[in-house]
Amino acid sequence: MSADRQLSVALVASNRYPISQPFAGGLEAHVWYLARALRRRGHRVTLFAAEGSDPNATDATLRVQPFCPSALAVGDPSAAPQRFLADHHAYLTLMTDLAAAGPGAFDVVHNHSLHYLPVAMAPALEIPMLTTLHTPPTPWLESALGVSMGVGSAFVAVSRHTAQSWRPVVRDVDVIANGTDPNDWPVGDGGTDLAWFGRLTPEKGAHVAIDVARTTGRRLHVAGPVSDRAYFEDAIAARLGDDIVYHGHLDQPALARLVGSCAATLATPLWDEPYGLVVAESLSCGTPIAGFRRGGIPEIVDSTCGRLVEPGDVDALAHAVDEAATLDRGAVRDRAVAHCGLDTMVEAYVRRYHHLIAANFAEHSRTGVA
Structure with a gap:
């Protein structure tokens, strides 16, 4: 054939x-x-x-x-x-x-x-x-x-x-x-803020990302569907403010622009993430990852494109943010194209x-x- x-x-x-x-x-x-x-x-x-x-x-x-x-x-x-x-x-x-x-x-x-x-x-x-x-x-x-x-x-x-x-x-x-298609996730200019995106459920850990962002003193942009309403109201909505902004459930082009404008994306799973598509999408935008070393994420993230710490260690992750934010965005994008194309x-x-x-x-x- x-x-x-x-x-x-x-x-x-x-x-x-x-x-x-x-x-x-x-x-x-x-x-x-x-x-x-x-x-x-x-x-x-x-x-x-x-x-x-x-x-x-x-x-x-x-x-x-x-x-x-x-x-x-x-x-x-x-x-x-x-x-x-x-x-x-x-x-x-x-x-x-x-x-x-x-x-x-x-x-x-x-x-x-x-x-x-x-x-x-x-x-x-x-x-x-x-x-x-x-x-x-x-x-x-x-x-x-x-x-x-x-x-x-x-x-x-x-x-x-x-x-x-x-x-x-x-x-x-x-x-x-x-x-992921690199054409759909173009390299952004970066910035000083942080991103977190994905389904808003307890196991995805957006509430931990809020803790990390406030520890670093950086603004956090959150985006994704509310898959667990009670969790969102109790753990996310009650903590929103000028420094923690929820953008709703964005379509792909708007999400790519948001992620590309940030210094790093937080990956805070409280379960063993089977793959971590948001990680690949962020890297394609040139935005490095600061996250927990769980599930399939370590197969995607190496030292050229992010920093990973032990699961649940908020202080270590806050420190990792500052390191990840210094990485070359072109090298981050190259990792995505080569490994997640x-x-x-x-x-x-x-x-x-x-x-x-x-x-x-x-x-x-x-x-x-x-």
Whole structure:
């Protein structure tokens, strides 16, 4: 099979969130980058995601089927929450339709969802599937793997750290690091202020970034979706002021301008970040990182582009800010392009697609399946 042959790729994302700006999270941003890049290379992309996704990210869509239970079913006291049922129905419909469509529908299915059904039902597909592991192991996905035994899908993780966390459950896990488009994250002039951006949830640690910024005496700019309202009101909103500014949920161009205008970006995860897409995006803007040494972040940040300290050490992180702010912004950008570039990621995925297609063809030829 020619490596430059146009492929038909079904990208499976979240049924809850559209693949559009401003992004609900890093997974949605990742799928957006990948989808657009595949299309630019001449591949056909069909997207499964919530309504309202960017039309420039897809050639066609697989519609999310809503679930409307009957009055009797709604009244069942043992019924699962409606949101759970909606997710279950959406992915059950998707996988049943893909199984019925047969091998001619797509060359490959690339699963990015965190739902259990695509993995559990992968053996029913005649189309080869690749699953990207964006998170540490979850009970639901471990259960699905227990049912499927990993048959029907190959697996890649977004970092070596994440791959290692899955290896007790998934025998073969390759690593393809997430990538960002440098054209979308141009180098900024920098400044004296600090940035923090991402989902506003406790495990992302924006409240710790506020502590660090106030220790350094620098203004902090915060941006991102409020994913946990109670946390935001108690830990963030109550502490806003002239020195701590919340900009809301910005689209990508506005966010790039904000990050590029800052001296450094704070990365303060209170969990093991599977990759750290905000880190790669900040580096692309030439804005160095001062952060905690957790999860996949140390795989991205080296001495040319940031400073990392032990998790939870606010005083050490405050000291690291001043060091990071002195780094050469051109060298920071170079690190992003070399290590987190979009082209490298997409080329790795396309090679993986071709490998899976060839292996699937060989298996069908061996077993006599048409």
